[in-house]
Amino acid sequence: MENRKPFNGTTRRLLLAFDIGTTFSGISYSILDPGKIPEIRPVTRYPSQEHVGGDSKIPTVIYYDKRGKPVAIGAETLRDGIEADAEENGWQAARWFKLHLRPKSAVLPGDDPIPPLPFRKSIHEVFTDFLAYLHACAAAYITEAHGAHLWESISDNNVLYVLTHPNGWAGPQQTAMRRAASLAGLIPNTLEGGARVMFVTEGEASLHFCISNGLDLENPDDDASDGEEGRGVLIVDAGGGTVDVTSYCKGADGSFTEIAIPDCYFHGSAYVTMRAEKYFRNRLKGTRFERDVEILSSRFDRNTKHVFRREDESLYIQFASHRERDAELGIRGGRLTIEGKDVAPFFAPSVKCIVNAVKKQMASAHVPVKSVFLVGGFSASQWLFDQVRAQVEPLGVAVSRPDTHVNKAVSNGAVSFYLDSLVKSRIARATFGINVMHTYDSTNKEHVRRGHLLKIHPVTGRPSLPNGFDVILPKDVEVGATEEFRRTYRTSAKRREDLKSHSVNLLSYNGDSDDPMWVSDEPGTYTVVCKVEADTAAITAVERTNPAGETYYEIEFYVVLMFGLTELKAQIAYMEDGEQRRGPAAVVFSGGSSAFAGTGAAR
Template identity: 45%
Template sequence: MTTRSPYNGPYRKLLLAFDVGTTYSGVSYSILDPGQIPEIKGVTRFPAQGRVGGDSKIPTVVYYNQNGELQAAGAEASDEGVQEKADSGGWTKAEWFKLHLRPKTTSSSGITHSLPALPENKAAIDIFVDFLQYLYACTKIYIQDTHANGVTLWNSVENLGRIEFVLSHPNGWEGAQQAQMRTAAVRAGLIPDTTAGHERVRFVTEGEASLHFCIQSGLMTDDMKKGNGVLIVDAGGGTVDISAYAPSASSRGFSFAETAPPQCHFQGSIFVTSRARTFLQSLLRGSKFSDDVDNITSCFDKTTKLTFRNMSEPQFVRFGSARDKDPKVNIRLGQLRLLGYDPDWLSPARLKHSIDILDSKDLATFFEPSISSIVQAISEQQKCARKPISSVFLVGGFAASDWLFTELKDSLKPMGLTLCRPDSHVGKAVADGAVSFYLDHFVSSRVSKFSYGARCFRVYDPKNKEHVQRSSSAYVGIDGKKHIPNGFEVILDKNTQVSETKEFTKSYFILSSDRSALKRLSIPVLCYRGPGIPKWLDVNPELYSTLCHVEADTTALSMTLTTQKKPNSRQIYYQLDYQVILSFGLTELKAQICWKAKGKEKRGPAIIVYEPDVAIHDIAKAVK
């Protein structure tokens, strides 16, 4: 564990880290008193929670009545009495809603069929708002009840707006998802909708938060101390996040650098359960237990999935009473008997014959796609990481599965990798790590996942083959020059290691015959998700998407522009030269607009506007 310095702020603050997971959620916090060394604490007691302890997390589940009003959340939503009320009152259950916020890219499109439908008239962001409110209310009660002078302590920070938040999210979430989460924090009443209020919310990827947790848990290996890298595998309910880091020299002293683009795969533990459900639906179809699939799946999820560790022995899902039996589908004494391993159980041919399904060895197969995905991702990270990797740390709720751990350990050994998992409460890694991210800030540089840039036009060059190929789209601009549209100017290349202080600048200009049209800029920042060096938007247009718009008020700049004349014409126009400055090295994108006035550089604030998440094909439609 590293030594933490005393907090040097001018006044007391409270830091809250909310880990809203796909299946379970948790809260960690730290009270920041000037001159005192901050400690990381966890909220370990929630309403209706049956088991209280250091690893306390609550189900990410809510119930709404027929009017769309929240009726129960968290552990309360799992209480038997609440479930009876839900059945009798026609309440609607919402779970796994976090995954509905995911980026709408081709890599995530295939999971839609696995997700429960959202309640009628509820968007995912609406449920996220309600759940944030619930976590905040529970945290308030917990701190007031467990700390000396807890009410006074809470009021001293809440009333003065001195509560700051860290919200964690999967590696694959982007700026649009961060913007939605910040909006949810505003709507939930956590922060005011002001610039100062927005700055009270910070974001961290689950991979980076998990790294901080591992460092604070004392998991620094001898190889890491020698400079070798480490892989963090955060296996959660919905996603598996893989991140590569290595010790790095820094002016701050002890720090880590990200050494490969982080990955995010939708192969968390819920998909093991989803595959089990598919199997059970086929197995029990036509039997008297066909209506019990939901209950049996739930029992599998809570018990058998976690305790499974030996594929050569049968496993049992206890779901009913001793009177429940049907030997034809392996049910006796209220238990469903599952066998071991057969990779062909899900093939269409076998699903046609129920007797084959009964004879198949099935349980390990539920895990296989997740395990294969993780091993492949680790292999890719190992190959592209900038420093050798020797250790892999497995954290997250799914890490509690002994089968997952054993299979990964055996698969990684031939790759020269050792796998370990923290002894204490791997499920709280993200929440505790998010607090450490704020306090300790161990990561000093990060790696770009994609290529980022902006649309541009290029002056036509008859000697350039690419220009000649696009001559049919050429046009004469108001400056009298022939231009080729749909160019792509890269601001930041994929797989570039970026320090937090590094700025990326690209020069642009806009031509307009109307000076007033130049009083405000709105520049789309595009993202290219494919291989190679992108140059044109009409090449693989499906691999481009709009990341955001950088907007700035350039009224003062526009008034300084001088008129220019189109050659051989009386038509006048204005040319506004500017630079877009982007900071990619932080956990959240930052932007500025820069220009020159009387030879001196001027910078103006810019805001980043994220559109509602648009599928990756939006650019493809625009260039056709």
């Protein structure tokens, strides 16, 4: 808070940050009073929670009854006997449902399947139910902690939301989450309502958490005699579903810049549990204990996984009556004995993933990485931390983790992201551009080489080459948070009324070329990121005549894209009477329109 500025708004506002994790979720908030320095507070009480003021986290679980109605959510799913109630009443649990929202490109062959959603529920329905629950929890807690008058003093349109998501998620996932926020009643489905929902990656939220909690990211104990001014720090957010890896460098003004393209891997603690469940099924297959695999997996997930420290120790999982025993299976007194050497392989892919991710970031970072910080619930595993440190520190990198509260890093960091905005530039994740048709140029050798592909433009009548790739932003370029990228485009039509609106697909190129020029040259390496739709009715059209003597109309405008924010924004710009005019352009992702046309988030 030393450098945090007083809130400069004119009315009281409430900032709520929801971290919906794969296995656990949390809420943090800040009351924004005009002229006062905001504080970050976590929600530490939830309905049905036994230990109040504990770890500030609740399970990301929903039990549904046969009608598809939620009967237990979050902390309510931890009460004794709920498994028996579920079996007796035919309830089904939605666990790890966040993973159903992941990009299709993130699913690799051989990946462990994630649990299906119950009763044919869609991910949007489940996400909506959980968001509504978190909002109710926040309202109850703030009312109890600060008084009903405070909650009542904040109107709905003065509540701002920050939602977190893994590094590898982008527009389609943000669109789905914003839609869920609307369906849950947090915001109206309007442009103004959508503007009250902001997003931040879990990696960036973790950086803000570390800074706001006074962690020394510059590692002064390192030998700095080599005269290096900039030293990179790598944040590893190891959570339930994903491992998010992001590298930063601190500037002279205290701000931070990304120094490598962030990565996201599906190797969080949930996958350790999946491997354990597979082990239990193989070990107990064909025995009378086979039906207890789910209980064993649940107990392993809640307890055993977190206390595992050494390969030479035995671990015990209580799962049945004390009368149950089977010496051959290692069951005695209703407890299954499992050796540490059998548990270590459950963690091995995650450890390998983190170590390789650190090496990759170090190799691609624009500034030498000197320290690694592990945050997130999974990093609390002593075995994971020890294994990663043992393999990374020989590379000349210090490995650390916060002493406390690693489990609320993301929700607290999400509030800090809004209040402090410490990241001033980010790295372009891919090469972005637009598929264009080039007017044929006989003096251009590349055009001559492609002469066999020549076509006559249906409106202008000019010889043209289709499938050109016009680069707007190259990959791996540092982009300022407010930096704009613009390109001039012309479009034509035989009727003026056909130019009142215009849409264009924004493409990302993920091939190996440093200078991609033609979409048709490398099929499969270009992906449609989104569609930018603009209202062009106000642009003055120029009347022209094509070689056939036909009249057509042409407009010229700029597509303005802002990649440096945590959410892609777009605008359209054009010249009128010698002055530049601007208007909003909607960014539409696959699966439906975005609820917010990019004109900048409200602050």
